[in-house]
Amino acid sequence: MSGLKLFHTTNSGVTEVPPRLAEVEADVQDLIEAHMETMLGVRFLASEYVIDCVDGGRIDSLGVDENFAPVVVEYKRGTDPGVIHQGLYYMAWLMAHKDAFQNLVRDRFGASAASQILWSAPRLICVAGDFTRYDAHAVREHRRSIDLVRYRYFGNDLIGLETVASVTGHPARARRVRRRAAGTMSARRQDGTLAELAEAVNEVLLSLGDGITRVQRKQYAAYQRLRNFACVCPPQQTKLLVYLKADPKAVDIVPGFTRDVTGLGHHGTGDLEVQLRTERDLDRAQDLFRLSYAAV
Incomplete structure (x- = not known):
């Protein structure tokens, strides 16, 4: 009960x-x-x-x-x-x-x-x-x-x-995938900090609460608690794009950091785009991550 x-x-x-x-x-x-x-x-x-x-x-x-x-x-x-x-x-x-x-x-x-x-x-x-x-x-x-x-x-x-x-299904398989992903991330660190940033984003999103599932697609990784609350696209040349279910009208839009993408096509789900370039951006984004997690 x-x-x-x-x-x-x-x-x-x-x-x-x-x-x-x-x-x-x-x-x-x-x-x-x-x-x-x-x-x-x-x-x-x-x-x-x-x-x-x-x-x-x-x-x-x-x-x-x-x-x-x-x-x-x-x-x-x-x-x-x-x-x-x-x-x-x-x-x-x-x-x-x-x-x-x-x-x-x-x-x-x-x-x-x-x-x-x-x-x-x-x-x-x-x-x-x-x-x-x-x-x-x-x-x-x-x-x-x-x-x-x-x-x-x-x-x-x-x-x-x-x-x-x-x-999440196939726990043993999921662990192998995570180990391979971690190895890939380590190998890519020589290419810059975005791979490290992507790994940090993954850790933050998975730590928001219990029962979070990570679903990997070719174009993005979705984080869901019954429904998607965040989608992370592969690193671009200068930034990492995260799409959230937070209502863009409920947050302050900061040019170069957040963007309302309601009605605009993009990979994954969510109407709020967050652009991450540094660990400092990730610190700024964590309240938005929690807001989106709470929304689903």
Whole structure:
């Protein structure tokens, strides 16, 4: 059970708004599917997708996240010890039927989107009324990217989502990638300080909180806590570009340091561009990093 308490404030005092579960599982599913990109950072593809296998079954929701990774979303009204295993079963089916998923993406978002699917990082998001401590432990034992998200309704028009656990798939592989990346960074230090700066940015972003996942694409590295909060592009000749989910209108735009890129095309996600040239710029940017992390 979540420890979050919500209160309605008035001039005469405060009144607690008691949390509640949905009447039926479909209420949660319908709401999230209608607003999936806003609530989960996932573009909706299909609902109750019938899989073609001996045992049958329906995947509650299918989607692609901001980095074009395929996503399976499973919902439960309350606590269900089978939700993780059920979701993993559907993920296994998905990875064995990539053509079917690519056709869904192509039909909805076009051929360009279908060609960018990140098959190396499929995700499972379980949305439920609650999870047990055994669930949180179990996800760490699987070599898949899994997010456990607890929901609660408050009153008639409020819903809260809380990430209970978030793990990155293939931990051993991830360690090898990090070691190779560190070796590459060390080799590149002779070329200047931008490689060192990129390594420092990586350390700062990963240290902002628990459950942060780093997803590597060719054009950028995304840092996410359920949704992307930062995207770092490879070093340019004189600067490192970081894109954040912080609202550009909520910060002071400093020419040469920050830029509002709302509506402008760029790699990664986020409307606030931060330009880093030195360690001093990184120090200046850390409040913006925390602001973006808090926003997701």
